[in-house]
Amino acid sequence: MKEIILEAMKKKQKALSEYDSKRVIAKAGVTITRETLVTTKEAAVKAAMDIGMPVALKGCSPELMHKTEHGMVKVGLHTKDEVGIAFDELMSKGMKLDGILVQEMIDGDRLFVIGLTRDPQFGPCVMFGLGGIFTEVLHDVSFRVAPITMDDAYEMIEEIRTKEILGPFRGSPAVDKDLLVKALVGVGNLGVEFNEIAEIDINPLIVCDEKPIAVDALVILQEA
């Protein structure tokens, strides 16, 4: 984890790629999608078969902070052919990439966000809230100054207005709060441990059955 961050700082990166961001947060305790970084079509197809269809393919680069806007995300790929075509399309955009990320598709209606920010007075702060497209509209989020205890994490989960959707919801079981707590505490610790990390966005965190899984993540680094 430390190597990934230091290496990126050395290269004067502004951020970590999605792949590296997820490796860092996974170490900190966040459950992430099963995924493989590949550089050839053959490897992409093999990874897709290993993970199990359907899969998503994403262009992977530390420069790519807004993948969707650049058309660098292909989702719902069900066959080897679809994976191959998607791979070629992403590679043909002429962007400088670390590779293509082959990723499992997570199915779920409940989207959350976990984040880390640095407050000028209080330093690293953890955020939890409603994720997806409503994050910026509803502002239904809670904050705690890091490091946080497990009690703090439980409290901040209970603090959002839409907390009902954490319970049993439309036939889905209640969200596993222990996993959310582990993720929140871990993200807080990252902020305390690594001054190199400026901000983190884990959005969305999709709940599949009862498990919250980080589908996208972005670790932004301090300017050197």
Place this chain on the structure above:
Amino acid sequence: MKDLNKLFYPESVAVIGASENILKWGSIIISNIMAGGFTGEVYPVSTTSQVIYGRNVSKTIADISKPVDMAVITVPAHSVPSVLEQCASANVKNVVIVSSGFSETNEAGKELEKKISDFASARGMNIVGPNTMGMANFKINLHAMFSHVRLTPGGISLMAQSGNVGNQIMYWAEQQSIGLSKFVGSGNEAVLMCEDYLDYFNTDSDTSVIIMYVEGVDNGRSFMEAARRTTPNKPVVLLKGGRTGIGSKAAMSHTGALAGSIRIFKSAMEQCGVCMVDTQSEMLTLAAAFDTMPLPKGNRIGVVTLGGGWGVITADECEEHGLVLPPLSDDVKERLNAMLPDFWSKGNPVDLVGQPDPHLFRESVEAMAASDSYDAIIFLGVINSFKTVLRLYHAAIKLGKDVQLDLAEMERRLDGLQSAFLDTIADLMEKYNKPIYPVALVSPPDQPVIHRSDKKGKYRAMIFKTPEDAVRCLAKQYGYAKYLQKIGRLQ
């Protein structure tokens, strides 16, 4: 931790720049100290006068032959550094710099402030301000400040980053008979910061509750640490100014954009058990409640009402603030059955259906307070209800009827009964270790929030003007109790 004991408990005070020009700081401060009844030594220092308010003036602080525990500086900003040097030479460790013209003005002011803060820090001097309206310790009648308030000494200590906010709160406290322990206007906080005062109030045995008006903290983490040290021992009530500020700097992530300073400030305060309030009056009421009542240990509320919709409003307010109204327990039902007409509510809220019976008032409150089903009692509509009845007699008199009563005498008698009843409430709070919140039916503007009488005892009754005032206060007290329970300081 800094030693602020002699700053708040000086035995001798000098005012540098003293004068008899009533509207100038040099007079405002020294007249307040002298007229306010401070019994320690007071030394006016001035280069232009010989005698001020009957006291001989020293030309400089060095000319005072006896030790000076604390000096108040009111001279213009440009003279402050040299005066401060004189204080240092005279071994004065505590200095209140009232003068303005420092970092609140321009770059030159900033530099001047840096100069005095470096000088004082190097010598371990305690500096309040600059740009402050001063400080006070009501226990020893020390009023080294702008506000000429004369209020009841009590357990609440106030720190304000704004002079006029402090001024207004102290005048309210005076008017509402709320006792204060100390005041300090922290001004520009060149040397002593808000967390230093917090740490001091934490250890000060004359302080039981701390209230703070804060617009910003330089170092959020060290403020949090001071708060974490304090809240296990004493409640801290904080009003944050500048809630709608520009928020954090433009951020690259969504998380940063969502943060905004007040959200994080509130969360930080919650993490360390500080009670945030939204208004100055809420701050003072809550502080008074902490100072004069036991804490509610849980959120189960019993409501007794003289009648009508008040019980409904109160139940709604409780629900909205995370408090619950459990059904009436059998023990309370049995006690009240004997005293109330058959058709009484038999539920919580207990509706006394307008029975004007002082014995019933007491019995119903005690029955609820004694019950294990409730953690706090709200008692609606009895206080001052007699005042509405007096109006009926006045109307009859105006219409020419001879009521054959001395109404003034009657009012005095009823006032006496009510005062005794409020003392009973204080006794019941002590007996059952539960808070009781009397809400007045009508509130004369001059009625103090805290009921004062000669009664001895641990607690005093407060009189709330509205059900929502009582519920909000109760909910915040419960929030603090919950924090204490979480950290293992309260069962």
